[in-house]
Amino acid sequence: MTFPLITSITEDEIDLNALLDVITLTSTGAAAIFTGMVRGVTERGDPHETTYLEYEAYKPMAEAKMKQVADEIRARWPVVEGIAIVQRVGRLYPRTPTVLIACTAAHRDTGVFEAARYGIDRLKEIVPVWKKEVKPDGAEWVEGEYHPKPGE
Secondary structure (H helix, E strand, O other), X not given: OOOOEEEEEEOOOOOHHHHHHHHOOOOOOEEEEEEEEOOOEEOOOXXXXXXXXXXXXXXHHHHHHHHHHHHXXXXXXXXXXXXXXXXXXXXXXXXXXXXXXXXXXXXXXXXXXXXXXXXXXHHHHHOOEEEEEEEOOEEEEEOOOOOOOOOO
């Protein structure tokens, strides 16, 4: 059986209901969803305000890496039915969803939570999306902590 998959870099608003409609089957009884948001205030590390974030991506490469993440999820959790991995790009203001990972399965106790968690963690590791943080006193590109290994 072919299970539904969405991998997308978009400038459009993330529509959770539309995405769930695509990745939900008649056998689906659980959906685990992670959504990342733009914070207006960051308390961790160097506390500061954020005016907006600017996300950029090279769409063909980023979507190919999202497909890799989905393939890894399916290999680890074969009971996962549908997968949606969506990253928004452009200028995004506080309280705006920036990324969504959703996994569906027949039951909640089949690893669907872990699959969604793996999806966002892996996306942050290997999907080439760049983020510039604009603050009241200037702007800076935010670098991730992960450095891909050859073949990733």
